[in-house]
C-alpha cells in the first residue's frame with residue numbers, strides 16, 4: 001500500500017473564560033477531549049491527465065459520499081498555481097476545506113522556495129505539484145476525514161437501535177458511525193468540528209508533502225524537536241480557520257486542537273489583520289515574494305499556552321442538550337452590552353476572571369497533591385458523601401474550594417446573562433446543573449464556551465458509581481433532552497496516528 005499519513009486533533013471544551021478569552025488581558029481554561037478528528041492522506045491512483053495538473057479529493061468518511069466528497073483540481077499555468085473545485089454542483093462548497101487546501105499549498109510553496117533554495121518560484125511550483133502527485137505520474141492526493149461519534153449528535157442513531165441516550169449505549173455505536181444526512185443538516189455537539197478538521201487537515205497535508213516533520217506515532221508530539229513545526233501548523237490553522245469563519249475569534253479551539261489542554265491567552269488580532277484583508281483568491285502567484293511565512297512566523301505570534309491539566313481521579317463529563325432552542329451567536333450581543341455599560345462590565349469581567357484563575361490554581365494545586373498518600377482516599381470520601389462536613393486533608397479542602405469556585409463562576413455567568421439579555425446560563429440549564437451538582441461525587445459544572453442551551457459539562461470524581469448516577473439523572477431528565485458524550489478530558493493535542501491503534505478506523509477508511 002502507498003504511504004499513508006494519519007493525523008488527529010482533539011475536540012475542546014472551554015471550561016472557563018468564555019467571552020473573556022476574546023480579550024488578551026484574560027485567559028481561558030481549555031480542555032482537550034479524548035474524542036478526536038482524523039485526517040488521512042494517501043496517493044490517488046495514477047491518472048492520464050497532463051503533467052501540469054493534479055487532483056486533491058477530500059471525503060468526509062461518515063457522511064453520504066457524493067454530497068460529502070469535495071474534489072479539487074490543481075493546475076500550473078504560467079506563473080500561477082490554481083485550485084478549482086470540480087464538483088461544486090454535486091457537493092456544494094466546503095469553505096473550511098477549500099481554504100485550508102489553498103493556504104496549505106501556498107505555505108508549502110513558500111517553504112519549498114525557502115528551505116530548498118529553489119528561489120525560482122515557478123520551479124518551486126513544479127516541485128510542489130510533483131509532491132502532490134507523489135512523483136511524475138501520480139494522480140494527486142486522496143484525503144479522508146473522520147470525526148469520532150461525539151462530534152455529532154447520535155440521538156437518531158441510538159433511537160434507531162432502540163437504545164436510550166445513555167453513556168452505556170454510546171459504546172454500542174460503531175466507531176465513526178455513518179450518518180444519514182450531509183454535514184449542514186447534521187447537529188453538532190460543540191466539540192469544535194471545524195477547528196479540529198482544519199488543524200488535522202493542514203497538519204496531515206504539510207506532513208505528507210514533507211514540508212514539516214512530525215514524530216513517528218510513538219514519540220510525543222510535544223517533544224521540543226518538533227516545536228517549530230507545531231507552531232507553524234498552529235498559525236496556519238488559525239489563519240485558515242479565521243478566513244473560513246470570516247472573522248478572527250479568540251482561537252482557543254485551534255490552539256487546543258494543536259497543543260491539547262492548557263491555559264490559553266489569545267494572540268493579538270493584528271497578527272492576522274494584514275493577511276485577512278487580502279482578497280481571498282484560489283490561485284497562488286508563484287513568482288511574487290513570500291507573504292505567508294513572514295506573517296506566520298512564531299515570533300510574531302504573541303499568544304501563550306501555559307501547561308495545565310485536570311487532576312488524576314477527576315473526570316470531565318459532557319452532555320449535548322437538545323432544548324429545541326436554536327442558540328444564535330451570542331458574542332456580538334455580549335460585546336454590545338459591554339460597550340453600553342462599560343463600568344459594570346469591567347467589574348463583572350474582572351471578578352469572573354479572578355474566579356476562573358482561582359479554579360485553575362486550585363486544580364493545579366490538587367495536581368500537586370496527587371502523589372500524597374491520602375489522595376485516593378480523599379476522592380473516595382468525596383464520592384460517597386456530600387460535601388458538607390469537615391475537610392479531612394489538604395486535598396479535601398481543595399476539592400471543596402473547587403466546588404465553591406465552580407458555583408461562583410456560574411453566578412457571574414448568570415449575572416452576565418441578566419445584564420446582557422443573552423441566555424448564557426438560562427434557567428433551564430441552571431436547574432439541570434443544580435440537580436447534577438447535587439449528586440455525591442459531582443464537584444460542579446457549567447455551560448462551556450459561549451454557553452446557551454446546547455451543552456453542559458460536569459467535573460466529577462471518576463468512579464463508576466458517580467458516573468452512573470449522573471447517567472441516571474440525565475436519562476430521566478424531562479425538561480430538556482440530555483445526551484451524554486463519550487469524551488473524557490485528555491491532555492494531548494495533535495497526534496500522528498497508527499491506523500491499527502485507533503478502533504474502527506481501518507474499517508471506516510475502507511467504507512465507501
Ligand SMILES: Nc1ncnc2c1ncn2[C@@H]1O[C@H](COP(=O)(O)OP(=O)(O)O)[C@@H](O)[C@H]1O
Nearest residue numbers: 060094095096145147183188192193194195197
Ligand atoms: N466531518 C467533516 N468533514 C468535512 N467538513 C466538516 C466536518 N465537520 C465539520 N465540517 C466543516 O465545519 C463546518 C462547521 O463549522 P462550525 O459551524 O464553525 O462548527 P463547529 O463549532 O463545530 O466548528 C461545516 O460547515 C463544514 O464545513
Ligand SMILES: C[C@@](O)(CCOP(=O)(O)OP(=O)(O)O)CC(=O)O
Nearest residue numbers: 014018019192249250251449450451
Ligand atoms: C464566546 C467565546 O469566548 C467562546 C465560544 O466558545 P464555544 O465553545 O461556544 O465555541 P464554538 O465552537 O464557536 O461554538 C468566543 C471565542 O472565544 O472565540
